[in-house]
Amino acid sequence: MSPPAIRVFNTLAQQKVPLAPIVPGKLGIYVCGPTVYSFIHLGNARTFTSFDVIVRYLRSRGFEVRYVRNFTDVDDKIIKAAQETGEAPQALADRFIAEFQKDVAGLHLIEPDVSPKVSTHLPEIIAIIQKLIANGVAYESNGDVYFQVSKFQGYGKLSRKKLDELESGTRELAGGDTLKELKREPYDFALWKAAKPGEPSWPSPWSAGRPGWHIECSAMSSKYLGETFDLHGGGLDLIFPHHENEIAQSEAASGKTLCHCWMHGNFLDLEGAKMSKSLGNVVRLRDALAKLDGEALRYFFLSTHYRQQLSFSDKMLADAETRLSYFYETLKKTDERVAGKDFGQGPVHGEPERFEREFHEQMSDDFNFSGALAALSGLFNEVNLLCDKPPVKDKAVVGRTLVALRAAVGRLASVLGLFQDEPAAWLLRRRERLVVARGIDTAKVDALIAQRQAARAAKDFAEADRLRGELKAMNVELMDTPAGATWKVIPTLQAED
Numbered sequence: 001m002s003p004p005a006i007r008v009f010n011t012l013a014q015q016k017v018p019l020a021p022i023v024p025g026k027l028g029i030y031v032c033g034p035t036v037y038s039f040i041h042l043g044n045a046r047t048f049t050s051f052d053v054i055v056r057y058l059r060s061r062g063f064e065v066r067y068v069r070n071f072t073d074v075d076d077k078i079i080k081a082a083q084e085t086g087e088a089p090q091a092l093a094d095r096f097i098a099e100f101q102k103d104v105a106g107l108h109l110i111e112p113d114v115s116p117k118v119s120t121h122l123p124e125i126i127a128i129i130q131k132l133i134a135n136g137v138a139y140e141s142n143g144d145v146y147f148q149v150s151k152f153q154g155y156g157k158l159s160r161k162k163l164d165e166l167e168s169g170t171r172e173l174a175g176g177d178t179l180k181e182l183k184r185e186p187y188d189f190a191l192w193k194a195a196k197p198g199e200p201s202w203p204s205p206w207s208a209g210r211p212g213w214h215i216e217c218s219a220m221s222s223k224y225l226g227e228t229f230d231l232h233g234g235g236l237d238l239i240f241p242h243h244e245n246e247i248a249q250s251e252a253a254s255g256k257t258l259c260h261c262w263m264h265g266n267f268l269d270l271e272g273a274k275m276s277k278s279l280g281n282v283v284r285l286r287d288a289l290a291k292l293d294g295e296a297l298r299y300f301f302l303s304t305h306y307r308q309q310l311s312f313s314d315k316m317l318a319d320a321e322t323r324l325s326y327f328y329e330t331l332k333k334t335d336e337r338v339a340g341k342d343f344g345q346g347p348v349h350g351e352p353e354r355f356e357r358e359f360h361e362q363m364s365d366d367f368n369f370s371g372a373l374a375a376l377s378g379l380f381n382e383v384n385l386l387c388d389k390p391p392v393k394d395k396a397v398v399g400r401t402l403v404a405l406r407a408a409v410g411r412l413a414s415v416l417g418l419f420q421d422e423p424a425a426w427l428l429r430r431r432e433r434l435v436v437a438r439g440i441d442t443a444k445v446d447a448l449i450a451q452r453q454a455a456r457a458a459k460d461f462a463e464a465d466r467l468r469g470e471l472k473a474m475n476v477e478l479m480d481t482p483a484g485a486t487w488k489v490i491p492t493l494q495a496e497d
């Protein structure tokens, strides 16, 4: 049975619409990337992870996806940050692009096909501004160029704002009264800004200056995906003014619809407010990754639908890692059970494919991450049942079913970017982190385990039990396996922190 057709929530239509590629079998997606003046925080990471999983899923369904995510490396915030550090603005931006790449590697984000930067697309940006002036929707004013909002009929269609309710886009308000005098109407926004002394600039027909924030995405999306493309994404805060202005610019320049479907991810909150650099309530991605596995963070992000708010807390993250560790333990156990064995051909128990079907039902319905995780969880429950309390006696049937379920885990998990690691290696790394976090004396653990082995060899089971209890008091749980005793840090205590 083929998986269901994909439906996507389109912010513009305010409803789920069927995914209908412009070119059959192909999809172009543009995601607004980071403004590189600082380290990224978990809020940014959530949005980029959402689109990472969306692209992975679309590819898994056979679409040839061209994924473009830009870097805003020319911006007022970059200039301001560079004034504070004493660096050249471009050097600061390049430094934070490199830091971004390092950070997202820990999250295992797939590389976009194109990651264009503003600083290398000035000719394209200037060309589209010239077109807007020629089309009569933009005007020069004292070396600046503004988009005349009232000249674009559809303005407000994405954010559902009415012109008379609007002042200008937030980022342009920084210029205050002087800026108002330069504009014909208060809600007009800058396409080009003349440089003030000491600011970085590029030559243009109007002045030595730099582009406004929004025009870069119009210029770069049309260069890499064409004047009309399939999907455009970003966080909710970009709907207005950024995406509203992108629509105005692109559609006024080309006369065509910019994209078929607008996708917006909801916020990650910290202490009841959107995590944001301006509020100062941020947790940097790299600080989170220093404490726990990137996969746990990914699992935490996927616990909620991308269009719903998600609240961050250390406990939720620790819980996500604990849950992930149970899954990895199940995988380790299954792999040990089936490795190198041939269970032959024949029937399997139950219907292993039902979890995969459920997974696709969920992901096809506007990428319901949490529903997809629930399907994956169901798969793990079934694996555990077969390993621990098999409902059938026939070992070959159990083995074949486990092999089928394990393969399904592999397929679904790779779509979500989870369980890409070798289970034993992942579990050992986590144990090492917990050992450090809880200050566990591993030399003492090893000594107690050796004493217990000796007690067992001497058939002194009371002493062996006492030593197990002593280890437990250190938050260490002993596990006897065919390969000998191993141990783990008791995870629930970590989750209570």
Ligand code: AMP
Binding pocket: 032, 033, 034, 035, 036, 042, 043, 044, 045, 046, 047, 234, 235, 236, 237, 238, 265, 266, 267, 268, 269, 274, 275, 276
């Ligand atoms: P910026 O670098 O501020 O332009 O943000 C990069 C991306 O992160 C944009 O798509 C934003 O919408 C998104 N973003 C910023 N803050 C949050 C947050 N707290 N939760 C989710 N996404 C966010």
Ligand code: ZN
Binding pocket: 031, 032, 033, 217, 242, 246
């Ligand atoms: Zn953008």
